[in-house]
Amino acid sequence: xxxxxxLWNGILKENPTFVLLLGMCPTLGTTSSAINGMxxxxxxxxxxxxxxxxxxxxxxxxxxxxxxxxxxxVIASLVTALQMFMQAFTPEVYKTLGLFIPxxxxxxxILGRAEAFAAKRGPxxxxxxxxxxxxxxxxxxxLLGGIRELLGTGKLFDVTIYSENYxxxxxxxxxxxxxxxxxxxxxxxxxxxx
Amino acid sequence: MxxxxxxxxxxxxxxxxxSVIAAGALAYVNTITQxxxxxxxxxxxxxxINTVLGVSDAQVQNTxxxxxxxxxxxxxxxxxxxxxxxxxxxxxxxxKLKVLVGFDDxxxxxxxxxxxxxxxxxxxxxxxxxxxxxxxxxxxxxxxxDAKYANSGLTVSKDGGDxxxxxxxxxxxxxxxxxxxxxxxxxxxxxxxxxxTGASPQIHN
Amino acid sequence: xxxxxxxxxxxFVNNIVFSQFLGICPFLGVSKKVDTALGMxxxxxxxxxxxxxxxxxxQILLVKxxxxxxxxxxxxxxxxxxxxxxxxxxxKVSPALYQALGVFLPLITTNCAILGVxxxxxxxxxxxxxxxxxxxxxxxxxxxxxxxxGLALTIFAAIREQLAMMDVPKGMQGMPIALxxxxxxxxxxxxxxGVDNGLAKVFGLL
Numbered sequence: 001x002x003x004x005x006x007l008w009n010g011i012l013k014e015n016p017t018f019v020l021l022l023g024m025c026p027t028l029g030t031t032s033s034a035i036n037g038m039x040x041x042x043x044x045x046x047x048x049x050x051x052x053x054x055x056x057x058x059x060x061x062x063x064x065x066x067x068x069x070x071x072x073x074v075i076a077s078l079v080t081a082l083q084m085f086m087q088a089f090t091p092e093v094y095k096t097l098g099l100f101i102p103x104x105x106x107x108x109x110i111l112g113r114a115e116a117f118a119a120k121r122g123p124x125x126x127x128x129x130x131x132x133x134x135x136x137x138x139x140x141x142x143l144l145g146g147i148r149e150l151l152g153t154g155k156l157f158d159v160t161i162y163s164e165n166y167x168x169x170x171x172x173x174x175x176x177x178x179x180x181x182x183x184x185x186x187x188x189x190x191x192x193x194x
Numbered sequence: 195m196x197x198x199x200x201x202x203x204x205x206x207x208x209x210x211x212x213s214v215i216a217a218g219a220l221a222y223v224n225t226i227t228q229x230x231x232x233x234x235x236x237x238x239x240x241x242x243i244n245t246v247l248g249v250s251d252a253q254v255q256n257t258x259x260x261x262x263x264x265x266x267x268x269x270x271x272x273x274x275x276x277x278x279x280x281x282x283x284x285x286x287x288x289x290k291l292k293v294l295v296g297f298d299d300x301x302x303x304x305x306x307x308x309x310x311x312x313x314x315x316x317x318x319x320x321x322x323x324x325x326x327x328x329x330x331x332x333x334x335x336x337x338x339x340d341a342k343y344a345n346s347g348l349t350v351s352k353d354g355g356d357x358x359x360x361x362x363x364x365x366x367x368x369x370x371x372x373x374x375x376x377x378x379x380x381x382x383x384x385x386x387x388x389x390x391t392g393a394s395p396q397i398h399n
Numbered sequence: 400x401x402x403x404x405x406x407x408x409x410x411f412v413n414n415i416v417f418s419q420f421l422g423i424c425p426f427l428g429v430s431k432k433v434d435t436a437l438g439m440x441x442x443x444x445x446x447x448x449x450x451x452x453x454x455x456x457x458q459i460l461l462v463k464x465x466x467x468x469x470x471x472x473x474x475x476x477x478x479x480x481x482x483x484x485x486x487x488x489x490x491k492v493s494p495a496l497y498q499a500l501g502v503f504l505p506l507i508t509t510n511c512a513i514l515g516v517x518x519x520x521x522x523x524x525x526x527x528x529x530x531x532x533x534x535x536x537x538x539x540x541x542x543x544x545x546x547x548x549g550l551a552l553t554i555f556a557a558i559r560e561q562l563a564m565m566d567v568p569k570g571m572q573g574m575p576i577a578l579x580x581x582x583x584x585x586x587x588x589x590x591x592x593g594v595d596n597g598l599a600k601v602f603g604l605l
Binding site: 216217220221224284285287289290365 | 468469472526528592593596599
């Protein structure tokens, strides 16, 4: 029960995109389609789970004053490992996400969770927090990507819903990212009453 | 467990230890992923060459690297089924546009693929199918060595050429055609020195 | 002339915030007042320029010893250390400047614009407008990018100052309306699209 609560907390109550408003760069930069948003969300989730786990394991070994640099080293190594694995096994995804993969290092969500959760709790809880927050981020990115893709190109997950000729290309471009996210946050806040 | 106190030796030890473990782990990951990464690169290249030549089993026999008139790299892949040329135009809408173009023995375009671009997603990115056979801007089968292209190569209709530009993306279309022309010059230059093919010799660069 | 083109294109055409989506966190977070926006921009410009130079040199070392895979980890550590150093030096050398920039400096480590530009310059994947990418073009690119960030941040802050006095529907208050405004600004910046090609022609580079 406790774990389900942690999961739920990450997906809704502390949703990184809609509530905490963290990690905005990848949120806007990689959501030109639903599938791109989802890949970015999953990549971040992978790093988040492992960083939470490792940091919660080593937390008592790290002196307070060098806490942040140590965490950054752990996160940066995980991101680099992920980058190499993606380059090796999912080169297409790696190519689309490009610069935003190494930039997962500076995604405030990861360091934020390390500080706020993993540095205080046990490993199992931290893993669940990683999954929860990661899912929340993935859902938000997929949703935003889906909306932009549908409005912009008339497709959803590459399946044509209506003719591309009626699409508002603006939503695939940079301004559409800001505008779609603005309205999405307003709608989510209103419906979820957060 | 109690936290380690923040004394200087403690801090130094922990930071060094973490860095060493991290570097070691990464070195290990690097060794296991290096193979697949190389394979991927090679596979992408062979697949690209096969697509632009319209075959499935082209064997690269000879790779030549050169530079075009502006100092951008051009790579020629001579295969048993024709020649594929990789060329770059640095002035697309968002930056570099890299294409791979296949030519038959007479110098006519057999196929092309856009390898890299920084164009507006959704608009400029259309280049990958707009100029294919049967599409609006079809360039397949055109021979940039023909006399009518002698002055400026393939150009969009706005510039007096006979290729339809992508709707609302003239700059991308121009960059694309410039890259194709560069590829052709490299191809024609190489085959003129080899004397193998009948590609048109009167190239104006 | 090509340097001028790098400068112009990094500020207006490929604005780091509006078309590259880097540095969005400070862009949304520190843009409620023009004063703080200016302070943040100055701090970013300062750190970005130094970080680009240092990481460029580190990249040379990494390539030399075939350790390119340590790029991310090395860069982020260098940037974090650099920010600390800048903070300490500023405090000693120019307390006035420290007063102005001090609060922003710790925030900069996690500004993805810094790491992003450092990686772009180290891998030579930015548009050097036909010049051979080297340290000088890299620095010109970094400075212009920082100016572009400052411009975006300051304009946005000025609009948000006005916006705070407006009657905004309840659901749209705060971040949603700010994001929509940012979207409209991004649209305005899209108007610069392709201008760099025109300028290149004027300068005789094409």
